[in-house]
Amino acid sequence: MRVSLFITCYNDTLFPATGKAVVRVLERLGHTVDFPLEQTCCGQMHYNTGYQREAMPLMRRFVEIFRDAEAVCIPSSSCVAMIRDHYQEMVSGENQAQADATLSSELADLLPRVYEFTELLVNRLGVDDVGAYFPHRVTYHASCHSLRSLHLGDLPLSLLRKVHGIDLVDLPNIDRCCGFGGTFAIKMADVSAAMLADKMKDVENTGAEVVTAVDTSCLMHIFGGLHRQRAGIRMAHIAEVLASTESDIQNGEWTWPSA
Amino acid sequence: MAIRVGDSDSAPSFQKAALPLLDDAQLRKNLRHATDVIQSKRAAVVAEQADWQELRTAASSIKAHTLENLAHYLTQFEKNCSAAGGQVHWASDADEANRIVAGLIRQYRSNEVIKIKTITSEEIGLNNALEKEGIRAHETDLAEVIIQLGEDKSSHIVVPAIHKNRSQVREIFKEHMNVPDLTDQPEQLTAAARSYLREKFLRVQVGVCGANFLVADTGSICIVESEGNGRMCLTLPDALICISGIEKVIPAFRDLEVFLQLLPRSATGERMNPYNSLWTGVRPDDGPRHFHVLLLDNGRTKILADREARQTLHCIRCGACLNTCPVYRNTGGHAYGSPYSGPIGAIVTPQLLQMRSAQSLPYASSLCGACYEICPVKINIPEVLIHLRGEIVRQQTGFDIEAIAMKTAAAVFTSRRRFEAAQRIGRIGQRAFVSNGWVRNLPGMLGNWMRVRDLRALPQQTFREWWQQRAKARRDDRHV
Numbered sequence: 001m002r003v004s005l006f007i008t009c010y011n012d013t014l015f016p017a018t019g020k021a022v023v024r025v026l027e028r029l030g031h032t033v034d035f036p037l038e039q040t041c042c043g044q045m046h047y048n049t050g051y052q053r054e055a056m057p058l059m060r061r062f063v064e065i066f067r068d069a070e071a072v073c074i075p076s077s078s079c080v081a082m083i084r085d086h087y088q089e090m091v092s093g094e095n096q097a098q099a100d101a102t103l104s105s106e107l108a109d110l111l112p113r114v115y116e117f118t119e120l121l122v123n124r125l126g127v128d129d130v131g132a133y134f135p136h137r138v139t140y141h142a143s144c145h146s147l148r149s150l151h152l153g154d155l156p157l158s159l160l161r162k163v164h165g166i167d168l169v170d171l172p173n174i175d176r177c178c179g180f181g182g183t184f185a186i187k188m189a190d191v192s193a194a195m196l197a198d199k200m201k202d203v204e205n206t207g208a209e210v211v212t213a214v215d216t217s218c219l220m221h222i223f224g225g226l227h228r229q230r231a232g233i234r235m236a237h238i239a240e241v242l243a244s245t246e247s248d249i250q251n252g253e254w255t256w257p258s259a
Numbered sequence: 260m261a262i263r264v265g266d267s268d269s270a271p272s273f274q275k276a277a278l279p280l281l282d283d284a285q286l287r288k289n290l291r292h293a294t295d296v297i298q299s300k301r302a303a304v305v306a307e308q309a310d311w312q313e314l315r316t317a318a319s320s321i322k323a324h325t326l327e328n329l330a331h332y333l334t335q336f337e338k339n340c341s342a343a344g345g346q347v348h349w350a351s352d353a354d355e356a357n358r359i360v361a362g363l364i365r366q367y368r369s370n371e372v373i374k375i376k377t378i379t380s381e382e383i384g385l386n387n388a389l390e391k392e393g394i395r396a397h398e399t400d401l402a403e404v405i406i407q408l409g410e411d412k413s414s415h416i417v418v419p420a421i422h423k424n425r426s427q428v429r430e431i432f433k434e435h436m437n438v439p440d441l442t443d444q445p446e447q448l449t450a451a452a453r454s455y456l457r458e459k460f461l462r463v464q465v466g467v468c469g470a471n472f473l474v475a476d477t478g479s480i481c482i483v484e485s486e487g488n489g490r491m492c493l494t495l496p497d498a499l500i501c502i503s504g505i506e507k508v509i510p511a512f513r514d515l516e517v518f519l520q521l522l523p524r525s526a527t528g529e530r531m532n533p534y535n536s537l538w539t540g541v542r543p544d545d546g547p548r549h550f551h552v553l554l555l556d557n558g559r560t561k562i563l564a565d566r567e568a569r570q571t572l573h574c575i576r577c578g579a580c581l582n583t584c585p586v587y588r589n590t591g592g593h594a595y596g597s598p599y600s601g602p603i604g605a606i607v608t609p610q611l612l613q614m615r616s617a618q619s620l621p622y623a624s625s626l627c628g629a630c631y632e633i634c635p636v637k638i639n640i641p642e643v644l645i646h647l648r649g650e651i652v653r654q655q656t657g658f659d660i661e662a663i664a665m666k667t668a669a670a671v672f673t674s675r676r677r678f679e680a681a682q683r684i685g686r687i688g689q690r691a692f693v694s695n696g697w698v699r700n701l702p703g704m705l706g707n708w709m710r711v712r713d714l715r716a717l718p719q720q721t722f723r724e725w726w727q728q729r730a731k732a733r734r735d736d737r738h739v
Contacts, residue, residue, distance in 0.1 A: 007722050009672065013682050014715070016722035023726075035726050041672040046665060048626060050648030054669035061673065148628035177585045181625025188274055188623060189707035194281050194589040195625070196711065224712030227697075 002032045003120070004069035006062070008076045009041035011237075015216045021243035022075050022117055025130055028245075029121075033073075036065045044082035049183045052090070059087050060103065066114075067106045071124060075117040075239055077214050078182075081149035083114055116146070117239055118156040118214055128158050133246035135165035139208035140238075141199075141222065142174045143215040156214050156238055163241060169206040173198070180221035196225045203233060210234050212241050262558045263353035264382050264611045265412075270596025272619040277594040286422050290591050293421045294582040300528025301579065308524065317517045319637040322573040325510055326563060332475040332508045333554060339478025343540025345550040352557050357388035359553055360467065360500055364394050367498045367549065369465045375482065375489040376400035377469025378416055378576060379502050379555060381598035382611075385467070396467070397459050399488040401452055408435040414592030414600060417526045417578035422591050456488065466496035466547065470503035471575065472518060473552070476511045479539040480552060483522060483532035490534050498549035499538070505554050506563075506572035518575060521635035525577035558611035567646045571606050573636040580630035580640060586623055595620060602630035602640045606647060614650050621647040661704070679723070686717045 003026050007019040023033050042062055043055030062083065066072050074080050088111070091104045121127050140160060146152040160168055179185065179195025199222055203211050209232070213219050216237050223235035247253075270276065280286060305311055325332055337347040350356035364372055372389070374380065374396055386396040386407075398407040402420035406413050409431040413419035420428070429443040436455045441447055468489065472481040480501050482489050493499060509518065523529040541550050562571050581587045581601030592600030597608040597617065605624055609617040621644045624630075630640040655662055671677045692698050698714040700706060708714060720728075 009678070012722040013685070014717060016718055016720060016725055019722035020725060035723070037723060037727070038675050040675065040678045043672075046669055048645055048648070049665065050621075050645070050650075050652035051662075051665045051669065052645075052649045052652075054665060057673045058669070144625070144627040144629075148632050175629070177625050177627035177629070179585065179625060181627065184622070184625045185712075186704050186707045188277070188586075189710055190274065190281055191277050191586055191590060191623070192625070193711040195585045198585070198589075220714070221712065224708070224714055227713040228711060 001125070002034060002070045003073045004066055004071065005033055005035045006039055006042070006066065006072050006074045006079070007035065008074060008079045010220075011075060011216055014220070015237070018075050018216050018237040018239055021237065021239035022073065024243040025121075025132075025239055026073070028243075029125065029127060029130065031125075038065050042079045042082045044079055045182055047082060047086055047090075056090060059090050063087075063103060063107050063110060067110050069110070069113060071120060072110075072114045073117055073120045074114065075214070075237060076216065077116050077143050077146035077150050077152065078217060080114060080116045080119075081145040084111060085149055087111070116150055116152070116214060118152065118159055119150065121159060121242075122155050129162035130159065130242045132163040132242045132244055133165050133249065134163050134241045134244045136210045137167040137169060137206075137208045138210045138212055138236075138241065139169050139171045139203060139206040140174075141171055141178065141203070141211055141213040141218060143213050143218045144177050146214050147175055152214070159242060160212070160238070164246065166241070169208055171206055171211075172202045176202075178218050178222050180218050182217075185221060192221075193225075196221060200225050200229070200231070204231060208233065210236050210241070212236050212238050214238050261352055261354050262611060262613070263384055264557075264608050264617075265384060265596075265598045267595075267597040267608050267612065267617050270617065273590075273594055273596070273623040274619060276596055277590045277623075280590045280594050285424070285427075286591055287589065289422055289424045290588055292424075293418065294588050297418070297528055297582050301524060301582070302528075304524045304528055304530055308520065314517055314521055315635055315637050318521055318575075318635060319570075319573060321509060321514050321517060322636055323570070325508060326506070326569055326572055329505065329508070329563065332510055333505055335475040336473050336478055336508050336552075337554075339476065340540065340552055341478070343478050345478065345540045345552055348551060348553045350553055350555050350557070353383035354388075356383045356502065356553055356555050356557070357385055360385060360502065361389055361392045361394060363498070363500055363551055364389070364465050365392070367465050369394070369463070369498075371395045371397065371459075371463045372465045372467045372500075373397050373399050373459055373463045373492050373496065374403070375466070375468040375484065375492045376403050376419070377467070377502060378413070378598050379469045379504055380467065381413060383502070383555065383557065385502070397456075397463065399456050399459070399492055400484070401449065401486055401488070404452055404456070405431055408432070412593060413598055415578060415581055416576050416592075416599060416601070416603070417581075422593070456491075460488075460491045460495050464497040466492040466499045468492060468499065468501050470501050470507050470552075471522065472515065473503055473508040474512050474515065474537075475508055477539055479512070479537045481515060482534075482536045482538070483519070484534045484536075485527065485529070485532060487534055490536055493536050493538055494546050496547050498551070499547040500551045500553065501538075502553045502555060505556055505559055506574075522575055522577055525575075525579040525633070525635040558613060561613055562610045565610075568606070568610060568643050570638050571603075571610060571643055573638050574603050574607070575636055576603075577635055579633045579635065583629045583633045584624075585627060585629070586625065595623070602644075603638070606638075606640055606643045609647060614647070614654065618651050621651065679721075682717075682721050686719070689717055 043058030047055040178199040179192040185192040219235040405420040415421040470480040587601040605620040693716040
């Protein structure tokens with residue numbers, strides 16, 4: 001299958017390792033990955049902070065770039081949630097020009113082909129064992145959008161359970177927000193810090209050396225707090241865990257943490 | 260004439276009000292304990308209800324239908340309530356409501372009232388308004404008694420004194436009930452409250468209550484409670500005055516089947532409330548001889564007019580969204596500066612105030628969605644929060660640093676060229692703030708991030724640069 005990657009603005013800029021790992025997993029499974037260079041951002045930050053007008057051109061841009069894709073893979077559940085939960089309503093908003101009928105139908109046509117990374121693997125490609133080897137104690141943080149918008153449940157965990165060598169430990173209070181919430185972490189920094197403290201306590205209590213998730217954004221927040229405390233716990237997007245294989249490690253081809 | 264929601268017009272911003280609360284170790288511990296207890300009780304009784312999701316859908320549909328036909332059901336309620344001997348009053352705002360209630364109490368020649376817990380009365384500031392008229396209001400709900408005697412404010416819409424533990428309650432009771440030997444055993448505390456209240460139940464001749472539901476086809480009010488104080492206030496006084504928001508009406512008696520399954524399970528984790536009272540007009544030789552229902556607008560019709568936010572009025576005040584909210588669980592209700600706290604308070608308060616104040620509240624959420632998931636009437640609170648944030652941004656005038664940053668970011672994201680340039684500029688610009696691969700501080704609002712979190716420096720190569728480099732290498736390979 002030809003998979004078009006929407007890497008998301010923050011993974012592109014801050015966490016390229018996520019995208020590299022996604023490419024590695026998909027190519028290992030025999031798929032062709034393509035990365036349209038015109039892509040930027042889904043508009044989530046603007047939309048959720050109240051700048052809905054500013055998010056409009058970003059929505060249009062996404063549809064234009066990906067309308068002909070066979071499947072769009074996005075390694076971020078909150079960006080997928082933005083696209084699935086809000087794009088349709090943005091297009092059909094009352095003040096839209098009539099010319100948007102085309103956009104509306106293109107979007108409706110595109111939405112079923114938009115997948116979060118683990119959704120694509122399990123639901124579309126029918127894989128649960130991607131042949132990964134990751135000899136570390138890992139705990140999985142379920143991001144809010146993965147649970148309550150995408151309803152992924154433990155689908156990402158089903159992939160992690162098949163990883164060889166992994167010591168997977170349950171995270172207590174797995175359904176509780178880490179306190180990131182995009183601009184919330186800036187606007188309500190102290191409340192966000194209190195929520196982060198709760199989450200860090202839970203992560204540390206698992207004894208894990210790696211915390212993983214389907215969203216690098218939550219991980220940036222959790223790991224940002226853990227690193228400040230020199231807790232000695234790393235972050236890895238789930239794609240990084242799934243990208244790692246035994247032969248790669250032996251050949252020195254793929255090392256984690258990757259650059 | 261004024262719309263009012265408690266003292267929220269003059270309340271500090273959420274960020275500011277939250278600070279001392281976050282530092283209050285006792286409060287944090289009390290909240291964690293109490294919300295955990297209610298949450299686990301709720302989870303157990305919801306799990307035994309196989310048709311829970313269908314009940315939520317039914318409740319949401321009934322509420323949506325009622326709101327579409329609100330005028331019809333309210334006038335039907337008025338007609339049926341009047342026919343049963345009740346008297347219906349309409350109040351457009353807090354001041355008018357308080358005036359009507361004070362007038363009625365004076366009409367019955369009383370200078371005291373006993374009250375069942377009603378947040379609507381806190382919304383309109385009834386107790387203060389009555390005090391100015393020389394009328395003393397006695398709260399009779401145990402938690403409200405704690406709040407009133409402690410000169411405190413409610414911090415939860417179902418469990419107003421959730422921020423107090425029993426030894427704190429003991430201190431308040433000792434001081435105000437003249438019981439020097441009181442221990443903090445729950446039995447002793449309730450016994451003290453009982454004798455304190457019993458005297459008032461038997462003496463005061465006017466009762467004030469709210470309503471959980473107004474039933475249009477019978478003209479009844481429905482009140483559910485756990486302590487029996489409500490039953491006392493409904494039956495003993497000579498006159499009963501019910502204050503209810505107009506959104507509390509439901510079409511038919513049979514609709515109670517849905518709501519009386521959802522409400523107690525969501526609110527207190529009980530299958531059924533210990534006391535369920537339905538009150539229809541007056542009866543000779545039984546209960547109050549005078550029965551009044553005051554229907555309050557106080558900003559509700561404005562919410563009704565907003566199609567996207569209208570679902571706010573579905574709320575049955577169960578408080579489940581408070582208990583599950585990671586923000587509320589850390590700050591408690593006082594941070595919201597309103598009788599309505601938690602996620603529902605964050606959307607109700609600013610809307611009642613017509614978005615003129617309480618503008619920090621829609622931002623007091625990480626949009627985690629736990630509130631929507633738990634809501635028994637399916638209010639999509641995150642969606643409404645985002646809608647209200649949009650409203651606030653649209654109202655902005657003049658210089659606003661956040662707006663400028665957001666608009667600049669939008670301009671960057673609408674062009675690949677600008678986006679890639681911004682990535683490069685960021686990599687160069689960060690040098691002043693980076694040491695050993697980590698960002699140590701950031702200017703402006705971004706500095707808030709650095710207070711408790713580190714941030715890895717921007718990597719030397721973005722994903723797209725890696726991708727293009729790889730593509731080029733592959734092309735070169737092929738050409739060799």
